[in-house]
Amino acid sequence: MAQTSTGLQLRSTVRPDGSLELSLVSVPTPEPKPEEVIVRMGATPINPSDQGLLFGGADLSTAKASGTADQPIVTASIPPAALKAAAGRVGQSMPVGNEGAGVVVQAGASPAAQALMGKTVAILGGAMYTQYRCIKAVQCLVLPPGTTPAEGASCFVNPLTALGMVATMRAEGHKALVHTAAASNLGQMLHKICLKDSVSLVNIVRRQEHVDLLKKLGAAHVCNSSAPTFMEDLTEALVATGATVAFDAIGGGTIAGQILTAMEAAANRTAKEYSRYGSTTHKQVYVYGGLDTGPTEIVRNFGMAWGIGGWLLFPFLQRIGADAAQALKARVAAELKTTFASHYTRTVSLAGALQADAIADYGRRATASKVLIDPSA
Amino acid sequence: MAQTSTGLQLRSTVRPDGSLELSLVSVPTPEPKPEEVIVRMGATPINPSDQGLLFGGADLSTAKASGTADQPIVTASIPPAALKAAAGRVGQSMPVGNEGAGVVVQAGASPAAQALMGKTVAILGGAMYTQYRCIKAVQCLVLPPGTTPAEGASCFVNPLTALGMVATMRAEGHKALVHTAAASNLGQMLHKICLKDSVSLVNIVRRQEHVDLLKKLGAAHVCNSSAPTFMEDLTEALVATGATVAFDAIGGGTIAGQILTAMEAAANRTAKEYSRYGSTTHKQVYVYGGLDTGPTEIVRNFGMAWGIGGWLLFPFLQRIGADAAQALKARVAAELKTTFASHYTRTVSLAGALQADAIADYGRRATASKVLIDPSA
Numbered sequence: 001m002a003q004t005s006t007g008l009q010l011r012s013t014v015r016p017d018g019s020l021e022l023s024l025v026s027v028p029t030p031e032p033k034p035e036e037v038i039v040r041m042g043a044t045p046i047n048p049s050d051q052g053l054l055f056g057g058a059d060l061s062t063a064k065a066s067g068t069a070d071q072p073i074v075t076a077s078i079p080p081a082a083l084k085a086a087a088g089r090v091g092q093s094m095p096v097g098n099e100g101a102g103v104v105v106q107a108g109a110s111p112a113a114q115a116l117m118g119k120t121v122a123i124l125g126g127a128m129y130t131q132y133r134c135i136k137a138v139q140c141l142v143l144p145p146g147t148t149p150a151e152g153a154s155c156f157v158n159p160l161t162a163l164g165m166v167a168t169m170r171a172e173g174h175k176a177l178v179h180t181a182a183a184s185n186l187g188q189m190l191h192k193i194c195l196k197d198s199v200s201l202v203n204i205v206r207r208q209e210h211v212d213l214l215k216k217l218g219a220a221h222v223c224n225s226s227a228p229t230f231m232e233d234l235t236e237a238l239v240a241t242g243a244t245v246a247f248d249a250i251g252g253g254t255i256a257g258q259i260l261t262a263m264e265a266a267a268n269r270t271a272k273e274y275s276r277y278g279s280t281t282h283k284q285v286y287v288y289g290g291l292d293t294g295p296t297e298i299v300r301n302f303g304m305a306w307g308i309g310g311w312l313l314f315p316f317l318q319r320i321g322a323d324a325a326q327a328l329k330a331r332v333a334a335e336l337k338t339t340f341a342s343h344y345t346r347t348v349s350l351a352g353a354l355q356a357d358a359i360a361d362y363g364r365r366a367t368a369s370k371v372l373i374d375p376s377a
Numbered sequence: 378m379a380q381t382s383t384g385l386q387l388r389s390t391v392r393p394d395g396s397l398e399l400s401l402v403s404v405p406t407p408e409p410k411p412e413e414v415i416v417r418m419g420a421t422p423i424n425p426s427d428q429g430l431l432f433g434g435a436d437l438s439t440a441k442a443s444g445t446a447d448q449p450i451v452t453a454s455i456p457p458a459a460l461k462a463a464a465g466r467v468g469q470s471m472p473v474g475n476e477g478a479g480v481v482v483q484a485g486a487s488p489a490a491q492a493l494m495g496k497t498v499a500i501l502g503g504a505m506y507t508q509y510r511c512i513k514a515v516q517c518l519v520l521p522p523g524t525t526p527a528e529g530a531s532c533f534v535n536p537l538t539a540l541g542m543v544a545t546m547r548a549e550g551h552k553a554l555v556h557t558a559a560a561s562n563l564g565q566m567l568h569k570i571c572l573k574d575s576v577s578l579v580n581i582v583r584r585q586e587h588v589d590l591l592k593k594l595g596a597a598h599v600c601n602s603s604a605p606t607f608m609e610d611l612t613e614a615l616v617a618t619g620a621t622v623a624f625d626a627i628g629g630g631t632i633a634g635q636i637l638t639a640m641e642a643a644a645n646r647t648a649k650e651y652s653r654y655g656s657t658t659h660k661q662v663y664v665y666g667g668l669d670t671g672p673t674e675i676v677r678n679f680g681m682a683w684g685i686g687g688w689l690l691f692p693f694l695q696r697i698g699a700d701a702a703q704a705l706k707a708r709v710a711a712e713l714k715t716t717f718a719s720h721y722t723r724t725v726s727l728a729g730a731l732q733a734d735a736i737a738d739y740g741r742r743a744t745a746s747k748v749l750i751d752p753s754a
Contacts, residue, residue, distance in 0.1 A: 280692070300629070309684030310682055314654075
């Protein structure tokens with residue numbers, strides 16, 4: 001199979017001089033082992049969770065293009081603080097891309113691998129911004145007939161994160177949840193899951209147009225953090241839903257603390273007597289993203305029963321175990337065109353991902369703006 | 378028993394006009410029920426954990442004394458933010474004081490109560506700034522013969538908090554711990570527990586004299602947060618001990634975040650490959666006090682495996698159950714003059730606690746400055 005013997009792969013390197021270099025390299029496609037298959041990648045998204053590895057904290061406003069149209073190179077400078085965080089990867093040419101979908105074009109000798117020949121599959125595991133990805137057959141999620149790679153490209157990160165939030169809410173004894181940056185692709189998915197599963201969700205957004213968007217999708221509680229009445233609105237929504245856990249995509253600034261403050265106000269609304277330590281209801285914010293990379297500021301006016309912490313998909317999947325994770329994946333495949341449908345602002349080739357206008361798009365980190373790479377283009 | 382029929386009790390009231398009033402009131406001593414006893418209080422400390430209820434967030438620099446020498450009254454103004462937090466207690470005359478010790482001078486008819494007559498006991502449960510405290514016999518910790526009320530006054534809050542920190546460390550799978558404001562009474566106790574139990578402890582203090590004090594007591598790791606080399610010193614101590622949980626008395630400012638940053642640096646010291654999400658080691662800071670009531674600022678440069686949250690003694694005791702709590706209390710009684718010995722800056726009467734110089738002492742909230750009230754004086 002000559003056409004699959006080598007393929008282009010996007011690489012990200014933090015150079016010893018403190019700059020970022022993005023480039024395409026030609027890599028040999030490995031011969032699959034008996035239990036492995038080769039997937040010709042047809043679609044792989046640039047998720048917020050890819051951007052840390054992809055950009056290494058570089059300031060994209062300094063991005064400069066060079067190289068050729070087929071083999072473009074992008075360089076950008078990395079601010080000192082981000083460079084310190086990237087110290088562990090200096091000089092390493094790193095493949096990127098958490099997830100994607102494509103068609104199995106070559107298979108190892110095992111029956112499980114052979115059974116996948118020609119199938120469209122979704123896969124997770126890094127190094128997806130590539131033309132040919134070798135992976136174990138057992139890691140492939142076979143998509144329902146009639147599903148395109150573009151439709152299956154985002155089967156894991158957003159769907160499993162949204163499902164993981166609801167599962168975490170239940171496991172930790174909360175009865176409703178709060179979500180920030182709630183008009184995002186992930187936020188819309190979470191809204192659809194909650195609607196389907198009858199879970200109360202308080203959506204927090206920053207712009208009126210996102211309030212309108214979520215209301216149009218049927219969201220019952222949408223609070224605009226830019227509104228002067230935000231804290232009152234949020235407290236009312238928390239009283240109405242009883243939400244005591246939040247998932248925050250923003251990280252920096254005051255929003256995590258504001259949510260705890262409003263949760264405390266909601267808890268005290270029904271308190272029968274004064275407690276010097278605040279309400280005894282445990283109030284939790286999980287930070288799962290860093291749209292605002294600045295410091296987190298917390299005004300501790302919410303008693304002592306509170307927590308803020310990081311939340312990440314992969315440790316969550318390890319905690320619940322393989323069977324529970326497989327059940328979540330099967331649900332994603334079954335509801336791929338409804339609950340878990342993703343929307344993209346644009347589709348680009350691997351070379352196109354390294355063009356100035358595409359990079360300007362990433363740099364915005366805007367809600368509901370999302371780029372899909374088609375490595376076969 | 379005429380002399381016990383009424384007694385003075387210290388009360389704290391947030392008045393409708395937004396000011397704090399501290400006063401002494403004469404309260405009738407209840408007739409003990411069969412299972413109850415009356416303790417003539419001989420010593421009760423002013424702990425940091427008492428100050429929230431006692432002062433209601435008032436600005437003590439505005440304190441004004443009035444009333445008579447026997448029945449003094451202190452008033453002070455409460456800043457708006459603190460007043461909001463105290464809304465639930467406006468107009469209520471509240472008794473204060475978490476713990477203390479004294480002699481049982483009257484007992485109910487039950488054998489358990491009768492057995493305590495004349496005994497010196499330590500008790501926990503609020504309203505201890507009083508001359509006669511009625512309490513269930515089962516709640517009394519009988520002190521070893523030869524123990525004075527002053528020696529037994531602080532049997533619970535600090536000793537059980539320090540023991541609770543070590544127990545929490547073990548229960549959550551950490552192998553060493555960090556403590557801030559480590560030269561405090563509580564900090565010295567924690568140091569002695571760790572020394573006795575062979576647990577590694579990283580002490581953080583703010584002044585060289587506190588470094589010297591802890592070193593003199595045999596502390597192996599003492600870091601001065603005012604030193605220019607603080608972050609390096611802390612990281613080295615974390616590498617040496619493997620501590621991944623901290624108990625923070627300060628709350629406000631940057632210290633909680635700095636501890637997480639140093640824990641991450643320590644974890645990455647031994648990392649074998651670059652991880653985009655930071656180390657997978659869970660790093661935890663429990664905030665158990667609020668010496669700095671200002672906002673908490675966290676620079677999130679420590680990956681995703683982290684948590685910050687409130688930690689409080691009473692929920693901890695509930696979590697571990699009555700038998701485990703009793704075992705901790707028995708240890709405190711047995712080691713009261715060694716591991717759990719407390720030191721006080723001054724001893725005052727109930728009326729003396731409402732004098733200007735005593736209040737100036739509280740207001741400092743200084744490490745290793747602690748006032749004991751002797752209600753019998």
